Amino acid sequence: MKIITINPDICVGCGNCEYACANEQKGNFDIKNSWIRVNFYPADRVCIPWNCAQCEDAWCMRVCPAGAISRDPKTGAVLIDEGLCAGCKMCMLACPYGSIHFDLEAAVSRKCDLCGGDPQCVRACLSGALQFVEVDRAYEFRRRQFDNVLRAMPGIAKQDGEER
Amino acid sequence: MRLVVIGNSAAALAAVEAFRQIDKDSSMTMISKERGPAYSRVLLPYVLRHKVKPENIFIRDVSFYRSLNIDLHCEEEVVEVNVEKAFVGTRSGRRFPYDRLLVATGSDPVRPLVEGMEGEGVFSLWTRDDLEGLLPLFEKKGSVLVVGSGFVSLQAAWSALASGLSVTLAVRSQRLMRRVISEEAGCLLRDKILQAGVDLRLGVSIERIERLEGGRLRVFLKGTDPFEVDFVIVAIGVCPNTAFLEGTGIQIDEGILVDHRMKTSVEGIYAAGDVAQGPTAFGEERAVHAIWPTAEEQGRVAGTNLAGVELAYSGSLNMNVTQMFSVTVASMGIFEEREGIESHSLSTEAGFIRVLYRGDVPVGGVVVGSSEDVALLGHLRPFIRKHRPCPQDLSELRKFFAMDLVGTIRREHLALPRGRLSIPKEGSR
Numbered sequence: 001m002k003i004i005t006i007n008p009d010i011c012v013g014c015g016n017c018e019y020a021c022a023n024e025q026k027g028n029f030d031i032k033n034s035w036i037r038v039n040f041y042p043a044d045r046v047c048i049p050w051n052c053a054q055c056e057d058a059w060c061m062r063v064c065p066a067g068a069i070s071r072d073p074k075t076g077a078v079l080i081d082e083g084l085c086a087g088c089k090m091c092m093l094a095c096p097y098g099s100i101h102f103d104l105e106a107a108v109s110r111k112c113d114l115c116g117g118d119p120q121c122v123r124a125c126l127s128g129a130l131q132f133v134e135v136d137r138a139y140e141f142r143r144r145q146f147d148n149v150l151r152a153m154p155g156i157a158k159q160d161g162e163e164r
Numbered sequence: 165m166r167l168v169v170i171g172n173s174a175a176a177l178a179a180v181e182a183f184r185q186i187d188k189d190s191s192m193t194m195i196s197k198e199r200g201p202a203y204s205r206v207l208l209p210y211v212l213r214h215k216v217k218p219e220n221i222f223i224r225d226v227s228f229y230r231s232l233n234i235d236l237h238c239e240e241e242v243v244e245v246n247v248e249k250a251f252v253g254t255r256s257g258r259r260f261p262y263d264r265l266l267v268a269t270g271s272d273p274v275r276p277l278v279e280g281m282e283g284e285g286v287f288s289l290w291t292r293d294d295l296e297g298l299l300p301l302f303e304k305k306g307s308v309l310v311v312g313s314g315f316v317s318l319q320a321a322w323s324a325l326a327s328g329l330s331v332t333l334a335v336r337s338q339r340l341m342r343r344v345i346s347e348e349a350g351c352l353l354r355d356k357i358l359q360a361g362v363d364l365r366l367g368v369s370i371e372r373i374e375r376l377e378g379g380r381l382r383v384f385l386k387g388t389d390p391f392e393v394d395f396v397i398v399a400i401g402v403c404p405n406t407a408f409l410e411g412t413g414i415q416i417d418e419g420i421l422v423d424h425r426m427k428t429s430v431e432g433i434y435a436a437g438d439v440a441q442g443p444t445a446f447g448e449e450r451a452v453h454a455i456w457p458t459a460e461e462q463g464r465v466a467g468t469n470l471a472g473v474e475l476a477y478s479g480s481l482n483m484n485v486t487q488m489f490s491v492t493v494a495s496m497g498i499f500e501e502r503e504g505i506e507s508h509s510l511s512t513e514a515g516f517i518r519v520l521y522r523g524d525v526p527v528g529g530v531v532v533g534s535s536e537d538v539a540l541l542g543h544l545r546p547f548i549r550k551h552r553p554c555p556q557d558l559s560e561l562r563k564f565f566a567m568d569l570v571g572t573i574r575r576e577h578l579a580l581p582r583g584r585l586s587i588p589k590e591g592s593r
Contacts, residue, residue: 006573007573008570039562039563039566039569041563041566044563046563046566046567048566048567048569048570048573050566050569053572062178062460062464063456063460065174065204065206065207065223065456066204066206066207066216066220066223067204067222067223067224083220084216084220086206086207086210086215086216087210087215087487088206088210088485088486088487089485089487089492089494089535089538090456090483090485092535092538092539092542093483093485093494093496093541093542093545094457094483094542094545095539095542096542096543096545096546097542097543097569097572098539098540098542098543100539100542101535101536101539102535102536102538104535107215107487
């Protein structure tokens with residue numbers, strides 16, 4: 001299973017991901033139809049893309065009183081069935097990350113569906129801040145990073161005389 | 165082990181799912197007084213205004229019960245729990261022995277005790293039967309009196325208006341949704357309801373209902389002239405279904421008193437959902453939060469503990485949201501100022517956001533306005549639950565939450581290093 005990883009340090013705030021998402025989801029470039037959002041605060045030099053994390057224990061899925069939210073067994077994405085969604089917005093209130101958006105025209109909640117396994121935001125990303133990678137590979141990187149932190153600590157023996 | 169669950173809605177379903185994940189072998193029996201597989205009450209008003217198809221109110225199908233190896237008994241109303249002999253008895257005379265019992269019987273609507281309130285033409289909006297009775301009346305587009313000022317009654321009034329009925333809304337208090345939103349939010353909603361064309365009567369109580377020839381009803385509200393309507397919908401509140409537990413020794417206050425593991429005062433018996441009065445996120449007195457998310461959470465905690473794995477509930481946090489009369493209204497936690505709690509608010513294009521704080525820690529909020537503002541309350545929820553401080557200047561809040569996401573990204577979302585090339589390739593080590 002693959003996930004979208006986000007690196008806010010290298011995002012340049014171009015907004016391509018938002019356009020790509022709106023185009024894929026609604027066929028236009030109105031970013032209110034984008035389910036990925038870049039939080040852009042130029043004065044503070046802050047630029048944070050954010051998209052649904054497809055939480056392992058997805059609270060939106062559990063609280064949906066219409067049973068409209070389920071997990072795609074293929075991609076692992078948490079999906080909203082617009083035919084079942086009543087538009088009650090409980091999922092929006094439940095999501096701690098603001099990843100669910102409301103489609104005013106259809107009066108249903110919407111969110112990232114990983115474009116069925118080929119996320120367009122990642123394709124359009126200029127800087128490489130967004131990547132779509134296998135979960136184990138992403139974790140492998142994190143494990144190494146953690147390793148490095150540990151080894152840099154005084155008093156922790158370096159293995160095989162390696163210099164790091 | 166034999167687990168018996170009384171109920172078949174949010175709490176009961178979450179419980180059996182959690183239970184079966186841990187315990188694959190024990191037998192599970194569910195007893196429900198209603199027909200058929202589980203459906204969602206929350207959706208009933210949405211069906212009335214054709215937003216949800218009647219067949220889509222079902223949230224589980226028969227295969228669900230089969231796959232979890234659940235023995236489901238519908239249209240069986242439990243009238244007795246025998247604690248000594250450990251069985252539950254139903255109205256039809258059947259007995260179900262149990263080793264552990266979960267009471268998830270929910271709540272039922274209450275009605276004002278006035279003449280003519282029971283009988284033809286007066287409906288609640290709570291069950292499939294209510295829905296089936298109301299649908300043909302909504303088709304006829306006559307006139308309706310809706311009594312009550314909570315989510316269900318306002319949803320009913322809006323559905324009726326949207327279906328082309330002429331709607332009178334009678335509210336006993338001077339305020340709308342007194343128990344779920346603040347006074348100013350109630351006022352904004354009131355204006356929207358009046359603009360939409362509802363004949364709204366605040367501060368009136370219903371005195372009696374008279375049945376006329378041909379089925380129409382004449383209603384008498386205190387202090388006004390009587391008038392005629394085709395039917396009445398009453399939704400003034402709900403009451404936990406605990407009557408059948410009398411004499412069992414299970415401690416009941418407003419609802420069944422439960423601890424952090426959803427245990428009642430009687431060994432082996434648990435309760436969850438609308439029927440339970442449990443700990444809240446604020447650690448105050450135990451409360452009945454008759455809402456779907458709390459039922460789901462409590463059900464899961466109960467199911468896990470019933471299966472023998474200890475899990476403590478961090479307490480329920482009330483949250484409500486609805487869109488009606490072209491405005492979105494949401495609330496969470498404590499939504500009105502009281503001693504030691506002050507509020508900060510921000511006007512928005514469509515209404516306002518108000519967040520309440522104890523010191524610098526948020527304890528609740530109210531939103532009237534657009535959908536994206538609802539998401540802001542969602543961001544706030546973990547801060548309320550974990551008692552984490554956040555800024556009191558609400559215009560800073562969005563940025564603050566965005567910055568907080570960076571921590572989440574580092575913790576959960578796995579920031580990969582600069583450039584695509586630096587991901588370790590398979591086999592490169």
